[in-house]
Each structure stands twice: as structure tokens, then as C-alpha cells.
Amino acid sequence: MTGKRILLIVGGGIAAYKSLDLVRRLRERGMSVRAVLTQAGAEFVTPLSLASLTGQEVHQELFSLTAEARMGHIELSRDADLVVIAPATADLLAKAAQGLANDLASTLLLATDKRVLAAPSMNLRMWLHPATRRNVETLRGDGMLFVGPGDGAMACGEFGPGRMSEPLEIVAAVEAALKGDTTIPLPGAKPRPLAGRRVIVTSGPTHEPIDPVRYIANRSSGKQGHAIAEAAAQAGAEVVLVSGPVTVPDPAGVKTVHVETAREMLQAVEAALPADVYVGAAAVADWRVGSEVVEKLKKGPSGPPSLGLVENPDILATVARHAKRPGLVVGFAAETQKVIDHAQAKLMRKACDLIVANDVSPATGVMGGDANTVHLVSKAGVETWPTLPKPEVAQKLIAHLAALIHAKEGGA
Ligand code: CTP
Secondary structure (H helix, E strand, O other): OOOOOOEEEEEEOOOOOHHEEEEEEEOOOOOEEEEOOOOOOHHOOOOOHHHHOOOOOOEEEOOOHHHHHOOOOOHHHHHOOOOEEEOOHHHHHHHHHHOOOOEEEHHHHHHHEEEEEEEEEEOHHHHHHHHHHHHHHHHHHHEEEEEEEEEEEEEOOEEEEEEEEHHHHHHHHHHHHHHHEEEEEOOOOOOOOOOOEEEEEOEEEEEOOOOOOEOOOOOOHHHHHHHHHHHHOOOOOOOEEEEEOOOOOOOOOOOEEEEOOOHEEEEEEEHHOOEEEEEEOEEEEOOEOOOOHHHHHHHHOOOOOOEEEEEEHHHHHHHHHHOOOOOOEEEEEEEEHHHOOOHHHHHHHOOOOEEEEOOOOHHHHOOOOOOOEEEEEEEEEEOOOOOHHHHHHHHHHHHHHHHHHHHHHHOO
16 A cells, blocks of 8 residues: 555544554555645644654645645645545534535535545434434445544543544555445546556557658558547546557547667566456568668669568567466567458467457558448457547557456456
8 A cells, every 4th residue: 555645534533643643553554644634633633743643734724825835625636546534523524525615625525536435423312313324324435435423432421323433444445445446426427447556558550660761551540540540548547559650630638669670679568567358459560671771772883772571570479478467468460361361370470369350451441541341350259340430449448348347357
């Protein structure tokens, strides 16, 4: 859990003193803690003690010019991996359940895109009151996580449920929450089946130099590979796109590495490993000129130069047999005849899990075009998709890969 960032909201309850210990315990485990102290919370612990223990400025006011200048409240609500409310008072829970935003803590709870873990703390009658029951029910439905409260003697002299969990119990709940996807999707947002996964995609052609001004290339535009990288990012994956020379723009939300040659592409792919998925959509040049020519080739009496081609490394086959082999290795097969037969042979030869085969004969207009007709070839058989725009092929492929990963893990 080293490096994880916690935003701790300290509400106004007698258990607030335990939150000071909670900060120490979280920091002992390598997490950083930024604290927000409510007005009521400040009646129980001082900003100075929280600042000393967190080692960071304590945030108290919604409309504080100085604090906003350093970090706006929206940024503050998102600059964490998890939000923890301890103690979570009846008042804080009621505000959160209603969606009120009339102070810093309630505004952060409404604005955050991260999961919230609450450690309730209140008198047992307040905890058992139908109003609090309703609020907790609502908040659970909204995805809020809870730890405690426990049963025990209360500061007010009564005995029953409402005691805030001990710091170590809260730490255990924090660690459990951090193991899941802690970002809350926007309501109505598309599902993120690849959240927490790492995907490497190659795209475009490679250029193999003949001399300083000439090169061997192919007609790949990068449209399909780039669309796949973008679809993987939209599905929640962390994506590295290794792109040959293309004119299409770098996709949003993706780390794009630009290369020229097949050997540079291989190097960039190996540097990006490990990953959960590899999609080799690039049209890697099979050959390069054997001996590097430093000066421009000139016409001469000896006639046209002989290029002396040598074979490039096969990136897909290297990844599929790599010590850090991704769980799912997907290749493309650009064919002009016997599409399925050749794809099946490539599947075996290159040891991959799936081949996306397409007919790139000039008449199809696939190379450089906007649509694609593909066949998914695997050991399980052949699935043919209708002709679709390349972004749709990308989205369908990513959904298919996510389903394969989940089926594999579910069956394991
Ligand atoms: N590929 C690769 N490295 C190479 C050549 C191809 O990683 N040096 C990958 C491509 O990215 C694609 C798959 O292999 O995913 C198939 O590419 P394709 O050009 O269809 O196959 P080749 O291996 O070049 O076979 P052939 O040209 O003989 O059909």
C-alpha cells in the first residue's frame, strides 16, 4: 500500500482522538494522509496535531482563498486513492445521503470520484434511529463502504452499537478497499471491464531505411491500432501504444511511444512489459536493408543497387514466447488470399491466443480505409464479424478480450 494517498475527513465526535492514531498507522504503512477537519471536528482535535501527524496542511474552510489558491476543493476531492471519514458522525452521513454541500467536507464527498470509506461514530440511539438507518442504507446503495461501528461502552455512559472501530480495524478496511477499483464511474458511464489492467498495442507501419532519404514502408494508416488503444483506455486499462510513423493523432488517455523501425518497435514493446494484454496491430515490415547505407545512393554505371534484404525480428512471436508473456497475446493477419487458412497457420506459428484476420486485397479498401471486416481466429474456432467502422471493430474487440480475461480468471 506504499504510495497510496488517503483523504481523511475528521468529523466532530469524541472518537476524533483515535483518528490521530489512525493517521500514524496509515503512514507507518507507507500511505500519505491529507486531512480535512470539520468545524465540529476542530472542537475535539486541533488542526496543529493533525498537521504535525500528517506532515501536510490541514484543510478546514470551503471558501478559503489561500487554500483554494494552493489546491482547489475539486482537485482536493480527487487527489487521493480513497476518502476515509473517521469519525463519520450522524450529521456527516445525513449530509452525504442528502447530497448537501454546505461546508468543505460535504462538498468534497459530493465532488469526489473516489470511493469513500466511513467509520461511523455516534450515540447508540443516534445510530439506531430510523433516520440514520435510512441514510446508511442510501449511502451503501450509492457505493459508500463502511467499517463498524462496534458495540461497547460509550463516552456518554451508555452501552451499545455506535463506537468507532479501532484504528487497526479501519486500516484493514482501507487496505481491503484499496485492492479494488477505487474510482467511481460517472453515473451512466460505460462499464470499465479493463480497469486495473495494462494493455500494450502496436499500430501503424514501420519504416525501414534504405539510405538517409529513402525507406521501405507499407500502406497501414494506424487507424485500427489507434482505435484499439483508445477503446482499451475507455475500458479503464492503462495503455501503452507503440506507433510507427502515422498521420492519425495520438489517442486520448494513452501513453504513445513513437518509433520508426521494427527493431525500435520491438525495443519499445519489451520496455513496456509486463502487461495483461498485447495487441499487435502494427503492419511490421518483414524485411530491412541488411547493410546500413550512410550516404544517399547515387545512380551509376553499375545499374540499380541491390538492397540485400534481411528479415526483421518478429515482435508478435517474441512477445508470445517472452518470459514476461502477457496473459492474452493477440495478433493481426493481413492477407490477400486464403484469409482463414493463413490466419490459422499464424496462430500456431506465432504462439498467440487470437488472430484478428482481415482481407487487405486492394479491392477491399481496408488498408488506409475507415471500415474493416474481420474474422477472429482462435483454437476455439472462427468468428466472423460484419463490416464495421474501425472504431466499432476496436470496441467490439476490447469487449471480447475483457470477456476472455474474465472467463479465464473465473475458470481458473
Ligand atoms: N508481426 C510482428 N513482427 C513482424 C511481422 C509481423 O509482430 N516482424 C505481427 C503483426 O503485428 C501482426 C502479425 O504479426 O500482428 C501478422 O502480420 P502479417 O504481416 O500478416 O504476417 P507476417 O508474419 O508478416 O506473415 P506473412 O507476411 O508471411 O503473411
